[in-house]
Amino acid sequence: MKKLVSLLLTAGLSVSLLAGCGSQGSSNNDSANAEAGTETAGASVYRTLDEIKDSGKITIGVFSDKNPFGYVDENGDYQGYDVYFADRLAKDLGVDVEYVSTEPASRVEYLKTGKVDLILANFTVTDERAESVDFCLPYMKVALGVVSPDDALITSADELNGKTLIVAKGTTAEAYFSENYPEVNLLKFDQYADAYNALLDGRGDALSTDNTEVLAWALQNDGFSVGIDSIGNQDTIAPAVAQGNKTLLDWVNSEIESLAGEQFFHQDYKETLEPVYGTEVDIDSLVVEGGKLD
Template sequence: MKRITKIISAILAVLVVTAVFAGCSSSNDNSTANGFRTLDEIKSSGTINIGVFSDKNPFGYVDENGEYQGYDVYFANRLGEDLGVKVNFVSTEAANRIEYLQTGKVDLILANFTVTDERKEEVDFALPYMSVSLGVVSPKSNTITSLDNWNESDSMIVISGTTAETYLTKNYPNIKLQKYDAYAQAKTALENGSGAAWANDNTEVIAYANQNSDFVVGIPELGSADTIAPAVTKGNDTLLNWINDEIKALGKENFFHKDYEATLLDTYGKEYENQLVIEGGELASSTNDTAK
């Protein structure tokens, strides 16, 4: 009888402990019930987690001192400063930007994220801060100037999860795609001749060609112009609204032109500044006669 009593007591103890942990878990889940941290929760924590590239110079990269640098990083640091919190940079790749938001690994993505209708279904985009098109870079010895007469034995290098991959799959299904997760891998493949050309944001391929004299951007604009914008988890309205207000406020001080001049000027020069920069979230304000 005593043995049965002990067994019952042990079972009851396990049930009590399980209930306590379940209660704690429920309490924690309620604070992030929607899968994201609200603006107030971010402020209370003292840290905002921002996803950026670590290998895409000059937009997001890690320098020789192990510090994040670049156009997106410059913007991210200002957001942290105005929020009054520390920025925790999280290295991301193109293919996992949406995943990192949906799993709560980051609060915000600032990684050259092109706005598309398909992505709008999965994340919420803030106002844009940059204009971009697709471009194609190839060796000077075999410059690709058109995709209409593509050699079917050749392959096009793309980064998985980018608009270049989506555009080519839809509009040029005959072109074989050679996909990589990291920008460094794509550049190595191009240099080794693994692919005939590399399609990506024109900002990226122009920068690459400027730094590598054996390559040229034979197609500077492919498809229609798009915009780059911050992205938050779907439904995170408090953070989204704050970022939109911040972008409008920063536009009044020409912040994004200052960002360009601090991080992109050496790569692109003055001729691309007004073509690429969007101030205050207003696309029309960034266009002029230099944008062709």
């Protein structure tokens, strides 16, 4: 596992993982029926920063089944990397937060239809997505990884030809393997929990998603390892708002920049990922402060 961690660092990932302890006044409502409006003739619907402040609540789309990034704990509370960040945003904005559970393929739709004001769900920045939403400053870098059983470890993408690779719909993993490895059979799921359960049940030979996620999952599940720690592009992860929502975009960007002064994301990492990854990882090689990439 030390070798995997070392390879992960070499890949140049920069993760700012945030511990998700629900803040005071936070609502853990899963409903997607936010007070953000409705879809109008295919155009994006959004609330401005002032409208969010006036309502006293911001709705944020997060994952509910993607530990340690966004998940619901045994008490029914949202926790994780993105959730901790979301709590801080709401606190500094002076409003409560309503969490809306989202699936990977629903993130763009939820912004365009006004079901959420902001997406904080491990959203990888791509040119295609940037045509539909506006991305804020990044808070981590990431590539794809592949996890598989130790007794049949996949160590190169070519080994997947003719085999079954499990992916979540609407992810960069789905897009990458569809385009670059057409001979790989993709088994697709809406929910990450279902995807990982399929791997545990032996319904696929391997699973691919962000390498930070598969590494964390492998550390928590005996008998599985990350045989491919970095494949595809080195991408960035960033919050996203509805296209044209400049007031909210500018405020989130300003917040990300200002948080660098207190090394906020370093502390987030220590509270969330360090218990998962251990102390062998050089935190400075993972954390991005102020949206600035080295």
